[in-house]
Amino acid sequence: xxxxxxxxxxxxxxxxxxxxxxxxxxxxxxxxxxxxxxxxxxxxxxxxxxxxxxxxxxxxxxxxxxxxxxxxxxxxxxxxxxxxxxxxxxxxxxxxxxxxxxxxxxxxxxxxxxxxxxxxxxxxxxxxxxxxxxxxxxxxxxxxxxxxxxxxxxxxxxxxxxxxxxxxxxxxxxxxxxxxxxxxxxxxxxxxxxxxxxxxxxxx
Numbered sequence: 001x002x003x004x005x006x007x008x009x010x011x012x013x014x015x016x017x018x019x020x021x022x023x024x025x026x027x028x029x030x031x032x033x034x035x036x037x038x039x040x041x042x043x044x045x046x047x048x049x050x051x052x053x054x055x056x057x058x059x060x061x062x063x064x065x066x067x068x069x070x071x072x073x074x075x076x077x078x079x080x081x082x083x084x085x086x087x088x089x090x091x092x093x094x095x096x097x098x099x100x101x102x103x104x105x106x107x108x109x110x111x112x113x114x115x116x117x118x119x120x121x122x123x124x125x126x127x128x129x130x131x132x133x134x135x136x137x138x139x140x141x142x143x144x145x146x147x148x149x150x151x152x153x154x155x156x157x158x159x160x161x162x163x164x165x166x167x168x169x170x171x172x173x174x175x176x177x178x179x180x181x182x183x184x185x186x187x188x189x190x191x192x193x194x195x196x197x198x199x200x201x202x203x204x
Contacts (some may be wrong), residue, residue: 083113089120094126102126106139121128121156136160151180155190 081089086109093101109164113119124139139158143150158173174190181187 081108082121083109083116084168086112087119090122091123092127092176094135099126099130103130115146117143117150117153121150121153124153124160126157128163137164149180151184152192154180 086105090102090105090109093099093105103123105127106119106126109114109119111122118137120143122141123126124136124141127133127136127139129136137157137160140160143153144157148154154173154177158170158177160169161173162170171194174194176185178184178190184190
């Protein structure tokens with residue numbers, strides 16, 4: 001617009017010069033009419049160019065016949081965890097001190113695989129540690145009903161029964177544990193708890 005303003009100002013200046021000259025009135029009127037025509041043409045040309053610029057810079061509208069872009073395929077849902085994986089997650093939660101989370105995971109594990117003796121044993125241990133001793137004892141007993149040779153289940157049940165005051169039942173499961181795991185590092189401690197005589201090698 002500055003160029004247009006300069007052009008118009010120049011035309012006006014020339015008009016003032018021509019007016020100040022002593023030309024006949026007819027010539028002055030003719031020149032004035034031509035001057036107004038030139039100004040009008042310049043204004044129309046500039047406005048037309050401005051309108052053309054707006055049209056060119058307008059947003060492009062996609063053609064209705066243009067092919068639609070198909071959306072990306074969604075990722076398949078993750079596979080549900082199996083009982084062994086749930087047991088691993090429960091162990092991690094126990095290490096972090098989240099026994100409630102561990103119980104939830106183990107409940108899911110035994111629901112998926114009711115014949116998993118190790119999952120029932122783990123659930124019983126978590127329940128006992130959460131203060132639900134009766135439910136914990138029942139869960140460990142179910143583990144042993146599925147696998148009577150599960151040494152750790154015998155030991156865990158012995159500990160739970162001893163805490164519950166059932167010393168005779170605890171002793172029976174301690175002995176079963178020692179029979180199934182003769183080389184366990186806690187054997188001497190358990191034998192001492194049961195009142196077994198100290199081996200001769202230890203007394204020397």
